[in-house]
Amino acid sequence: MSQENIEIVRRWIWAFEHDTDTFVALAHPEIEWAPFEENHTVFHGLDGALWIRRGWLDAWAEHRMDIEEIIDRGDDVVVSMHVIARGKGSGVEVDVRLYPHAKIRDGKVVYIFEHEDRAGALEAAGVDG
Numbered sequence: 001m002s003q004e005n006i007e008i009v010r011r012w013i014w015a016f017e018h019d020t021d022t023f024v025a026l027a028h029p030e031i032e033w034a035p036f037e038e039n040h041t042v043f044h045g046l047d048g049a050l051w052i053r054r055g056w057l058d059a060w061a062e063h064r065m066d067i068e069e070i071i072d073r074g075d076d077v078v079v080s081m082h083v084i085a086r087g088k089g090s091g092v093e094v095d096v097r098l099y100p101h102a103k104i105r106d107g108k109v110v111y112i113f114e115h116e117d118r119a120g121a122l123e124a125a126g127v128d129g
Contacts, residue, residue, distance in 0.1 A: 005104040026108055026109055029046055063083070064085070067080070079100045082096075082097055099120070100115070
C-alpha cells in the first residue's frame, strides 16, 4: 500500500500544476490543507483545495515544483520539494524547499501540512529522520 500512496501523492503534486481534473480526483472530499503561505490556516474540502491551487497558479508567471524525495510510513507521506517561481506582477523570484506531510485515506489525499523544515515534517509523520 505504501508504494501506491507514494504514487498518489506524486500524481497529485503533478496535477496541482497541470491538471485540474486529476487534482480533484486525487483529493479526498474531506481534505484539510494547511499551506505555509497562509500561515498554516487550515482550508477544508475540495473548494478549499481548489482555492489554494487557483491562488498559487494565479500568482506566478512561471513556476516549477521538483520532487526531490518521498518518504512514506503507511498512510503518511513526506515530500521534499524544491519550488522555483517568478511572480506575475512583481517579477519576484522564489527558490525554496518545502516538506509537505500528506495523509492518504481511501486512495486520496486527505491531509496536507506544508512544513518549512524536513525534520518537522518527518516528526509529524512519525518517521525517523
